[in-house]
Amino acid sequence: MKGFAMLKIGEVGWIEKERPACGPLDAICKPLAIAICTSDVHTVWEGAVGDRHNMILGHEGCAEVVEVGSLVKDFKPGDKVLVPAITPDWNSLEAQSGYSMHSGGMLAGWKFSNFKDGLDSEYFHVNDADGNLAHMPEGMSLEDACMLSDMVPTGFHGVELADIQFGDTVLVIGIGPVGLMSVAGAHMRGASRILAVGTRPKCVEIAKKYGADEFISYKNGSIEDQVMALTDGKGVDRVVIAGGTVETFESAVKSLKPGGKIGNVNYLGSGDYITIPRVEWGVGMGHKQINGGLMPGGRLRMEKLGSLVSSGKLDVSMLSTHVFHGWEHIPEALQLMKDKPADLIKPVVILDNTP
Ligand code: NAD
Ligand code: ZN
DSSP states (O other): OEEEEEEETTEEEEEEOOOOOOOTTOEEEEEEEEEOOHHHHHHHHHOTTOOOSSEEOOOOEEEEEEEEOTTOOSOOTTOEEEEOSOOOOTTSHHHHTTOGGGTTSTTTTOOBTTTBOOSSBSSEEESSHHHHOEEOOTTOOHHHHHHTTTHHHHHHHHHHHHTOOTTOEEEEEOOSHHHHHHHHHHHHTTOSEEEEEOOOHHHHHHHHHHTOOEEEOTTSSOHHHHHHHHTTTOOEEEEEEOSOOTTHHHHHHHHEEEEEEEEEOOOOOSOSOOOOOTTTTGGGTSOOEEEEOOOOOSHHHHHHHHHHHHTTSSOOGGGEEEEEESGGGHHHHHHHHHHOOTTOSEEEEEOOSOO
């Protein structure tokens, strides 16, 4: 089978591989559409998951099932499915303890284009099919289905980690696609006021539609000074971090009220330490919590978030700004994500031809 792969750090290309084998609990799927992720750029050009050779890329997409193992109960060939970026082993002890995303070790629930070949391929393998796949809701567009793999669940997990409550004033740092979904999630969770850090006009326009009230630029001085100016020196109840660096935590802690909570879903690609400012952390006694996590993945989350989209309560169509048709456009779509033109949120490739 043909797949689009990371050949080594900094190099991509088409390769031929054996079609994966289907174990008793597994499914083999063919992708119907795939989306490109900021993480693909980190993986290929920054070696974020390590020096992988000839590893097929892609962890966002929707698919058709072509084969299932003998013990799979709820899926059959021909079913159209949502595919989560994180596919835990649901019988692992980590999953039983509530941390499915770390099944098999730290972050090891992230398998596609990390420990095994991903979705940008004629066929791909899904472990624990009954636990990880979800039936695609009737009438859902392929573009919207792709947003459910990673952008919706990750942005919403940031909201869960920040534990947003009715009436909270919330700061969302970074309004790329993940941060935009955190804005949408914060709004749904009842935030009374949402401050968003970001300046790209396209992102600002969409963030407003999802419920952001005011905007801050990290290029116009410190985030915390701008937050304090907007909140009469009080700060915010919750912060979701969906962009920035190790230094962003300093601003997040300084922007919080005592008792506030930070939910981080941002990938920290460099730096050895996160700095927590001593005084603003209440000299160790400020009750300011910092939570960071990989999104949990799995079928239940896919079904629930899918129903938010299919019921019309969450419109994700604004995220798919660049839609291509045909396998041959995958390299172009990846390059687009690397170059990040001002009007780009997510590139999606509809795979309506044969590779
Ligand atoms: P993105 O690059 O499109 O968005 C990041 C945003 O942060 C941009 O708008 C950028 O302008 C802003 N930003 C950059 N530097 C900043 C700074 N110093 N201060 C404040 N804002 C700054 O990326 P995305 O696709 O929206 O993803 C966001 C992050 O989430 C990435 O790091 C990605 O790797 C990570 N991610 C995590 C998970 C997870 O499960 N935890 C899953 C998917 C993606
Ligand atoms: Zn992704």
